[in-house]
Amino acid sequence: xxxxxxxxxxxxxxxxxxxxxALFHSLEDMLVTRFEAIDGKFGVVVEKxxAIDGxxxxxxxxxxxxxxxxxxRFEAIDGxxxxxxxRLAALSHTIVGxxxxxEILFDAIDGxxxxxxxxxxxxxxxxxxxxxxxxQMIVELDTKTEGRFDLVEQQFKSQELRIEHxxxxxxxxxxVLLLVIAGSVIAxxxxxx
Numbered sequence: 001x002x003x004x005x006x007x008x009x010x011x012x013x014x015x016x017x018x019x020x021x022a023l024f025h026s027l028e029d030m031l032v033t034r035f036e037a038i039d040g041k042f043g044v045v046v047e048k049x050x051a052i053d054g055x056x057x058x059x060x061x062x063x064x065x066x067x068x069x070x071x072x073r074f075e076a077i078d079g080x081x082x083x084x085x086x087r088l089a090a091l092s093h094t095i096v097g098x099x100x101x102x103e104i105l106f107d108a109i110d111g112x113x114x115x116x117x118x119x120x121x122x123x124x125x126x127x128x129x130x131x132x133x134x135x136q137m138i139v140e141l142d143t144k145t146e147g148r149f150d151l152v153e154q155q156f157k158s159q160e161l162r163i164e165h166x167x168x169x170x171x172x173x174x175x176v177l178l179l180v181i182a183g184s185v186i187a188x189x190x191x192x193x
Contacts, residue, residue: 087188087189094185098181109170
């Protein structure tokens with residue numbers, strides 16, 4: 001009886017082990033199938049990452065080409081700005097030279113005006129003496145004195161007209177010179193570049 005129980009227990013244990021072994025094999029097959037499916041999905045993901053990496057590589061290449069192209073363009077623009085700065089420096093130097101030259105001319109004109117004022121003062125002093133003489137003559141000869149006053153006034157008007165004409169002519173010549181210089185500078189900037 002005891003042997004039968006042992007045999008039954010052994011058979012049950014064997015059956016249980018066989019069943020457990022079959023379950024393990026089934027679980028192993030299921031896990032292998034699932035791991036293969038997961039591995040396939042990982043393969044797809046790896047391929048997608050490779051495609052994305054390829055796109056990033058192409059994008060990086062395009063960005064590098066654009067960067068080089070823009071760098072060349074910026075270098076060309078920078079060169080043009082440098083050339084423009086050089087021209088502006090030369091123009092500034094020219095303007096400084098013109099300013100000193102015009103200052104000398106204006107000093108000369110101012111000196112001529114001073115001489116003219118001195119001559120006018122001397123004439124005025126001489127005319128003062130003449131007016132004193134004329135005043136004495138007015139008492140004696142009123143008609144003759146009026147004629148002389150008219151003559152003196154005409155001389156003054158003639159001198160004033162000459163002075164005004166000289167000043168106007170000098171101003172006009174200076175304006176024309178400045179316009180010619182400004183036109184040359186603008187034409188140089190427009191057509192020189």
